Amino acid sequence: MSLEFEKYHGTGNDFVVVDASLPVPDRGAFAREVCDRQRGIGADGVLFLALEGAYRPPRVIMTLVQPDGSTAAMCGNGARCAAHWAARRANADAVMIDTLAGTRSATIRDDGVAVEMGAPSFAPGDVPLAGDAPLVEEQVGDYAVTAVNTGVPHAVAFVDDVADVPVERDAPAIRNHDRFPDGANVTFASRTASGFDQRTFERGVEGETDSCGTGAVAIAAVARRLGLVDDDSVAVSPPGGDLRVTFEGGRATLSGPVEREFEGEIDPPAPRRRDSTA
Numbered sequence: 001m002s003l004e005f006e007k008y009h010g011t012g013n014d015f016v017v018v019d020a021s022l023p024v025p026d027r028g029a030f031a032r033e034v035c036d037r038q039r040g041i042g043a044d045g046v047l048f049l050a051l052e053g054a055y056r057p058p059r060v061i062m063t064l065v066q067p068d069g070s071t072a073a074m075c076g077n078g079a080r081c082a083a084h085w086a087a088r089r090a091n092a093d094a095v096m097i098d099t100l101a102g103t104r105s106a107t108i109r110d111d112g113v114a115v116e117m118g119a120p121s122f123a124p125g126d127v128p129l130a131g132d133a134p135l136v137e138e139q140v141g142d143y144a145v146t147a148v149n150t151g152v153p154h155a156v157a158f159v160d161d162v163a164d165v166p167v168e169r170d171a172p173a174i175r176n177h178d179r180f181p182d183g184a185n186v187t188f189a190s191r192t193a194s195g196f197d198q199r200t201f202e203r204g205v206e207g208e209t210d211s212c213g214t215g216a217v218a219i220a221a222v223a224r225r226l227g228l229v230d231d232d233s234v235a236v237s238p239p240g241g242d243l244r245v246t247f248e249g250g251r252a253t254l255s256g257p258v259e260r261e262f263e264g265e266i267d268p269p270a271p272r273r274r275d276s277t278a
Contacts, residue, residue, distance in 0.1 A: 002265040005034075007041065008085065010077035010113070010258045012210025012240020016043045017085055020050035020061065028069030029269045035067035041266065043067070044202070044209050047078055051086050057094040057105075060086035066204030074101035074151025076213020076254045080113040082106075084258045101151040112257040117214070119250045120221035121149045128153070130179050137226065141173040143188075146222045150252070152203070153184040154218035158228070162190045162199045167208045171201030187215040189223070195235030196223065210240030217252045220245035 003024065006017040016034050024030050027048065034040040045066045052059040062082045064072045072078075079097050083106035086095045093108045097115065106115040121127070122134045126149045129135055135147035135155075143157035155174050159165055171186040186201040196219050200212035220234035224247070233246045243256040 001267070003268050004263070004265055005041075006085065006263045007043070007261040008047075008081040008258065009240075009261060010080045010211065010213065011238060011243060011256050013075075013077035013212060013238075014043050014210075014261075015045050015047045015064075015078055015081050016041055017047045017049060017081065020048040020063065024048070024268055026269065027063075027065045031065040031067060032069050033269050034266060041264075044205055045072070045075065045078060047082055047085075049082050049085055051089055053090045055096070057096055058086055058090035058092050059096040059098060061098045063100075066202075068204050068206060070204045071100070072152060072204055074099050074117075074214060076115065076117055076151070076217060077211055077256070078213070079104055079106065079115045079117075080213065080254065080256065080258050083113050083115060084108065084260065088260075099151070109255070112255060114253055114255040115213075117150060117217050117245075117252040117254050120217060120252060122147065122225065123149075127180070127184075128182060130181050135179060140177050140179060142170060143174065145174060146226070147179070147184065148218050148221050148225075150214040150217040150221065152214050153180060153182065154187050154215055155180065155184045156187045156189060156215075156218050156222040158189050158191070158222075158226075160190060162188045162197045165199060167199050167201050171208075175201060175203060185212065185215060185218075187212065187218050189219040189236075191228070192237070195237065196220075198236050198238040200238065209238075211238040211243070213243065213254050213256075216243045217245050217254055220247070221252065
């Protein structure tokens with residue numbers, strides 16, 4: 001049986017979107033297949049979305065399954081795509097998004113979607129980190145790293161120019177370092193005249209992506225903590241486009257464009273048969 005899907009991206013961070021009411025017995029296998037850029041549709045993850053339109057504002061339950069079959073608690077660009085998807089169906093300009101990292105509000109604007117991302121945390125138990133102290137500008141591998149949770153864990157390193165960083169070579173040693181018992185996304189940032197350039201190696205994708213919303217929030221949060229900026233609004237530019245992170249009362253909001261690319265149908269992978277023994 002074929003399965004309807006839509007394809008979205010937020011500043012190049014792309015997702016296959018599936019209505020969660022449609023039957024997908026093995027979501028992990030489905031994500032591994034469709035996210036493959038050589039043999040599948042190609043994406044940074046699959047968003048399974050369930051719209052609860054009776055609420056005002058409407059609510060959407062978001063589950064992100066990554067290309068390795070794991071489930072991510074939060075994704076900033078994914079949440080913005082989910083908000084756009086739900087708003088189109090509910091004919092609304094504001095939605096609530098239920099994620100594994102908590103409920104987030106989102107607003108549809110003429111220039112894109114803004115989603116509330118919560119308060120970044122540097123607490124060791126929240127990242128999480130091995131040890132009882134925050135990790136702030138400490139050497140991890142070849143980089144001075146600061147750890148923060150923005151819905152998912154990030155290791156942030158400021159460099160002279162992100163274009164010079166061999167991300168695929170250097171990031172895995174940080175992503176899998178003992179200081180991060182659950183692993184971490186690795187985000188590199190460099191100062192520009194208008195804000196920060198960004199490159200991110202995403203846990204679960206196990207590679208660099210064109211954009212990472214939680215990574216953009218992580219850059220802004222760490223830059224404020226280190227005294228690199230004191231503004232409540234920080235511009236962050238991953239390879240896929242421009243994002244903006246604003247703070248109010250310690251809570252961050254991520255804003256940027258969202259595009260619905262196309263729709264289609266795909267055959268989900270057949271369920272695996274389990275061997276039985278007498």
